[in-house]
Amino acid sequence: MVRVTTAALIAAALLIPVPAADAVELKIATLAPDGSYWMNEARAAADEVAERTSGRVSFRFYPGGTMGDDSAVLRKMRIGQLHGGVFLAGSLGQVAPDIQVYSLPLLFASYDEVDAVRSRVDADLVAALDAAGYHTFGFIEGGFAYLYTTSKAAGFDDLKGRKAWLPEGDPIGRVLIKEASLSPVPLGLSDVLTGLQTGLIDVVTGPPVGAVALQWFTKVRYMVDVPVIYTHGLVAIADRAWDRIAPADREIVDDVFSRMTRKLDQRAREDNRAALRALGKQGVEVITTSDATKRQWQAMAARASAALVQELDLSRALVERIDAILDGYRREASADDAGAR
Amino acid sequence: MRSSSPRCPTPAVVLAATLLPVLAGCSAVVSSTTGRLTEGLTAAVLDQNDPETVRQGAPAYLLLVDGLIAGDPDDPELLIAGAQLYASYTTGFVDDPERAKRLAERARDYGWRALCASDDDTCGVWELPFADFERAVGAVGPKHVPALFAAGAGWATWVQVNRDDWVAVADKARVEAIMKRVAALDEDFREGAAYVILGLLNSIIPKALGGNPEQGRRDFERAVELSRGRDLTAKVLLAGEYARLVFDRELHDRLLEEVLAADPEAPGLTLSNTMAQARARRLLADADDYFGE
Numbered sequence: 001m002v003r004v005t006t007a008a009l010i011a012a013a014l015l016i017p018v019p020a021a022d023a024v025e026l027k028i029a030t031l032a033p034d035g036s037y038w039m040n041e042a043r044a045a046a047d048e049v050a051e052r053t054s055g056r057v058s059f060r061f062y063p064g065g066t067m068g069d070d071s072a073v074l075r076k077m078r079i080g081q082l083h084g085g086v087f088l089a090g091s092l093g094q095v096a097p098d099i100q101v102y103s104l105p106l107l108f109a110s111y112d113e114v115d116a117v118r119s120r121v122d123a124d125l126v127a128a129l130d131a132a133g134y135h136t137f138g139f140i141e142g143g144f145a146y147l148y149t150t151s152k153a154a155g156f157d158d159l160k161g162r163k164a165w166l167p168e169g170d171p172i173g174r175v176l177i178k179e180a181s182l183s184p185v186p187l188g189l190s191d192v193l194t195g196l197q198t199g200l201i202d203v204v205t206g207p208p209v210g211a212v213a214l215q216w217f218t219k220v221r222y223m224v225d226v227p228v229i230y231t232h233g234l235v236a237i238a239d240r241a242w243d244r245i246a247p248a249d250r251e252i253v254d255d256v257f258s259r260m261t262r263k264l265d266q267r268a269r270e271d272n273r274a275a276l277r278a279l280g281k282q283g284v285e286v287i288t289t290s291d292a293t294k295r296q297w298q299a300m301a302a303r304a305s306a307a308l309v310q311e312l313d314l315s316r317a318l319v320e321r322i323d324a325i326l327d328g329y330r331r332e333a334s335a336d337d338a339g340a341r
Numbered sequence: 342m343r344s345s346s347p348r349c350p351t352p353a354v355v356l357a358a359t360l361l362p363v364l365a366g367c368s369a370v371v372s373s374t375t376g377r378l379t380e381g382l383t384a385a386v387l388d389q390n391d392p393e394t395v396r397q398g399a400p401a402y403l404l405l406v407d408g409l410i411a412g413d414p415d416d417p418e419l420l421i422a423g424a425q426l427y428a429s430y431t432t433g434f435v436d437d438p439e440r441a442k443r444l445a446e447r448a449r450d451y452g453w454r455a456l457c458a459s460d461d462d463t464c465g466v467w468e469l470p471f472a473d474f475e476r477a478v479g480a481v482g483p484k485h486v487p488a489l490f491a492a493g494a495g496w497a498t499w500v501q502v503n504r505d506d507w508v509a510v511a512d513k514a515r516v517e518a519i520m521k522r523v524a525a526l527d528e529d530f531r532e533g534a535a536y537v538i539l540g541l542l543n544s545i546i547p548k549a550l551g552g553n554p555e556q557g558r559r560d561f562e563r564a565v566e567l568s569r570g571r572d573l574t575a576k577v578l579l580a581g582e583y584a585r586l587v588f589d590r591e592l593h594d595r596l597l598e599e600v601l602a603a604d605p606e607a608p609g610l611t612l613s614n615t616m617a618q619a620r621a622r623r624l625l626a627d628a629d630d631y632f633g634e
Binding site: 274 | 510
């Protein structure tokens with residue numbers, strides 16, 4: 001009888017996976033609402049990790065911005081209340097300045113240029129963040145941010161004096177607005193739509209997916225076709241939490257979350273294309289800039305970038321390396337064009 | 342121009358685009374010969390306390406409505422019934438995403454046709470840029486409320502099942518414009534059903550991203566008030582959408598306990614209330630997991 005009971009207990013023990021005593025639960029905050037594509041992917045990744053580590057590593061998500069904005073999440077990570085978060089790259093500028101480098105104004109003229117640079121530079125930025133005490137799985141494209149206006153601004157000078165949304169605590173936006181002679185109105189993201197509705201602001205910036213999802217298109221009528229800023233985000237986990245995971249399990253988490261990151265990164269581009277079409281369908285008119293206007297934009301961006309490299313404390317060597325990659329890419333592209341002709 | 346005033350024997354029913362709405366049926370299926378039959382059928386459906394019976398029986402009812410519309414393609418009352426039946430059946434009973442998209446497209450199409458048949462100033466306005474569309478909806482008068490609501494309910498269903506499509510994401514603003522107009526013209530319509538959809542739309546985007554969940558809460562609460570608390574669906578959605586979005590577990594659990602303690606039997610609401618209770622049980626069961634306690 002005793003033997004039967006023991007056998008049954010052993011059998012039961014074999015059938016029921018018991019989480020190891022050193023199980024790690026990672027608490028991650030994000031602005032993405034539950035049920036969004038983003039959260040669905042994150043939950044699927046978390047399930048895969050839990051299964052492959054037999055429950056030694058699990059995730060607890062706090063979606064929908066319930067833990068506050070990026071800076072609040074970063075504070076909570078510092079005191080150990082949270083272990084990780086999903087951030088806009090700019091929000092981690094304080095801990096690793098160089099990860100903001102892609103957001104220098106008009107750095108890229110096209111997504112092809114983005115790809116040429118990111119394929120060579122992403123790894124260095126991941127390493128910079130690592131050195132600052134944060135683990136990440138790569139970058140997730142947010143896409144090019146464009147300018148949207150409530151009334152037509154055909155030329156660069158037509159923007160002068162218009163009331164432009166300045167995201168709170170965003171040095172890149174501040175310098176850009178100053179150099180473009182716009183009139184800055186500092187607002188949190190949560191007040192942008194209301195600001196457009198009440199006329200407090202008449203110029204906003206963001207990728208097309210933002211302009212659709214946050215319903216800016218109900219108030220703006222025009223989009224200027226200049227890719228002003230490249231935006232990107234990332235999942236960052238504090239080393240303090242990351243290091244509690246056994247090395248073999250870290251490999252599993254890296255594998256699963258890097259795959260998720262690449263998927264979201266690629267999907268973002270298609271989403272922005274689709275969102276751009278949706279904007280057109282809602283009646284938002286794309287303003288094509290003339291060559292002369294483009295040159296004005298580029299001159300402004302050069303001034304703004306010079307100021308920002310200093311203000312954001314970006315590595316000059318990194319900026320020069322990116323410029324060199326872009327120069328090489330552009331020479332090759334124009335040689336290809338000439339060859340094609 | 343034809344006005345429509347379908348007589349719904351039962352109130353507050355169609356919460357299309359909600360997650361558990363009901364076979365609605367406002368029986369606008371009141372063509373003279375079939376009127377009594379369809380009214381009786383509708384009442385029987387809405388008072389059913391076994392959702393599975395409705396799930397299995399509803400397709401025949403949809404075909405019946407399709408047939409009636411084919412015979413009288415510009416009758417606003419039939420088109421209203423078609424939009425609402427397809428909307429409710431899709432959101433309440435269809436799990437297969439591809440089927441849901443097909444059925445929701447029909448709901449949206451019937452809804453647009455119903456509005457156009459009721460108020461010919463609105464024909465084709467859904468193709469206009471947003472600002473012009475909003476103006477056109479703002480000009481719709483009170484006698485077109487049933488058709489306007491049907492257009493919003495059908496469209497809301499289409500938006501709901503096409504969440505991966507950016508055109509649908511943008512169209513949320515159009516559904517909102519319609520439901521705001523319905524609420525402004527006749528907030529009691531279907532005991533506040535417009536507020537349920539407004540509550541849903543306002544509980545999607547978190548405050549941190551510029552959403553207005555508090556408005557969503559007020560909308561749901563207004564819907565509860567207007568149904569004098571008898572309609573359990575609005576409460577379940579207030580818990581499942583709003584309370585979860587803002588991470589308010591106390592409110593979440595309290596509302597769901599109230600729903601489970603209530604008597605689901607109410608004329609015209611038995612089916613939707615029964616489904617609301619089932620959803621309340623599911624939400625409570627996975628609350629620990631969601632709220633992380």
